[in-house]
């Protein structure tokens with residue numbers, strides 16, 4: 001690698017300009033600590049730090065990766081929706097390390113703040129020193145600073161250990177209306193923190209308090225507040241409009257001292273907005289730590305909050321009026337996964353319904369009506385196979401079918417389209433031999449999703465097992481119109497594959513009421529059911545056909561057991 005050398009005010013650096021963006025970010029930046037605006041010309045370089053006052057790098061050291069690091073100086077929220085806990089989660093969600101200096105411990109839940117215990121100033125100072133003297137912090141983000149003494153300690157700490165950027169979220173009142181920092185703190189913000197802040201992110205009430213109590217009710221008011229706040233010294237101001245009355249959008253005003261940017265996002269209809277402010281500021285800090293410049297960092301952060309709120313709009317944590325949201329976008333899929341049996345249940349393959357858009361079109365049915373009828377008739381698993389749909393239509397259909405399937409405890413699989421399965425949080429996918437390999441699908445979908453693979457031979461069945469699939473589909477057992485150029489394996493081929501397969505098998509291809517029992521009667525224990533397309537969806541009444549098939553399969557299963 002060709003490195004160029006240079007000398008900056010406090011550190012000697014080596015840089016390599018040709019490295020790809022991701023590599024630069026993973027190495028992180030080690031700018032001279034001047035608490036100054038992020039220098040965009042420096043962002044495109046990799047810095048391998050060689051401080052003038054430090055020992056030469058050992059080869060071991062040079063192999064270590066510097067990762068982006070945010071230090072949050074804030075209060076603990078026992079309900080974990082806001083404060084330190086929100087900061088940790090937001091940084092984790094953005095792939096950034098987060099250390100913590102705790103200024104206060106609150107007894108707090110979704111109802112409100114029941115108690116506050118302020119951490120003694122000298123112990124805040126001790127925490128600051130522990131972190132800043134040892135770890136390479138890129139960005140400091142402040143939240144609840146409950147006393148002027150703590151503000152003093154913080155500004156002293158930042159003078160002693162300067163960092164690349166300072167994000168000040170001037171927390172004063174919780175969403176529940178409880179006071180987290182009294183008016184005595186205002187002088188601390190105005191005189192000590194705002195002048196050295198790279199960005200300050202007040203909500204409407206906080207902006208109003210900082211400006212001596214002037215009412216802020218419109219976007220125009222927010223703009224003038226941003227300008228007045230900018231005069232107090234911060235390089236950038238973001239006035240958050242989460243609480244803007246009568247606003248259909250969530251509007252924030254960003255001002256960099258020159259231009260105003262009206263940042264709008266959809267206002268998500270949800271009560272789960274506790275901690276949005278803390279999380280937004282942490283996400284901005286995280287993006288800055290990764291090397292972003294200010295406006296893109298703010299935009300990414302706003303989009304992150306919108307996405308997380310939308311994902312979390314229906315989750316229920318606590319009984320109060322303002323719930324937390326899910327920073328990592330994981331909780332809902334956990335709930336869904338825990339609603340179905342833990343892991344894959346092979347008996348779900350019993351009556352496996354595969355949709356076909358052409359058939360639904362022919363019979364004038366919506367995909368959701370078809371899926372509902374199949375489930376009402378006894379289908380035990382649904383696979384959406386929409387070969388002709390546009391992606392957006394497929395995703396919408398998948399989301400609607402997901403609701404139906406889950407309200408009936410029936411797993412939903414998506415044919416081929418891992419992206420659609422991920423986007424609608426389906427239970428899994430079914431892939432063919434020329435689709436995404438099952439092992440790649442497993443990596444993408446994680447251990448909990450169901451993966452099925454179409455197999456015609458014992459070798460393919462073996463490979464599916466190695467790749468981490470949950471079941472195989474074997475066919476075409478009989479000739480079928482739903483798949484062109486499909487080799488028919490017959491009952492013998494099915495039996496050979498079943499005997500060889502370590503995974504449960506569902507038979508597919510030309511199976512219907514007339515031949516389902518012959519299929520099941522091949523008498524191999526890991527044949528768990530039949531998959532049907534035309535026998536359900538190319539019929540006048542899906543419900544009747546599903547019931548009929550279910551009865552036939554139940555009868556042959558009972559017969560097998562008595563033999």
Ligand SMILES: Nc1ncnc2c1ncn2[C@@H]1O[C@H](COP(=O)(O)OP(=O)(O)OP(=O)(O)O)[C@@H](O)[C@H]1O
Pocket residue numbers: 082173174175202203204240241242243250251252265266267268269270273274275276277278279280302305306309
């Ligand atoms: N319902 C919503 N839908 C989308 N975005 C929202 C919603 N509510 C708030 N936001 C956004 O979340 C961010 C935080 O704004 P808000 O005004 O709620 O801050 P805050 O009052 O400091 O938050 P908190 O005190 O709850 O931590 C802003 O970008 C705002 O636009």
Ligand SMILES: Cc1ncc(CO)c(N)n1
Pocket residue numbers: 074075076077082083084106108143144171173174175180274275276277278
């Ligand atoms: C500890 C703490 N910090 C910040 C907020 C603001 O949301 C809160 N509710 N609690």
Ligand SMILES: [Mg+2]
Pocket residue numbers: 175203242243273276277
């Ligand atoms: Mg709010």
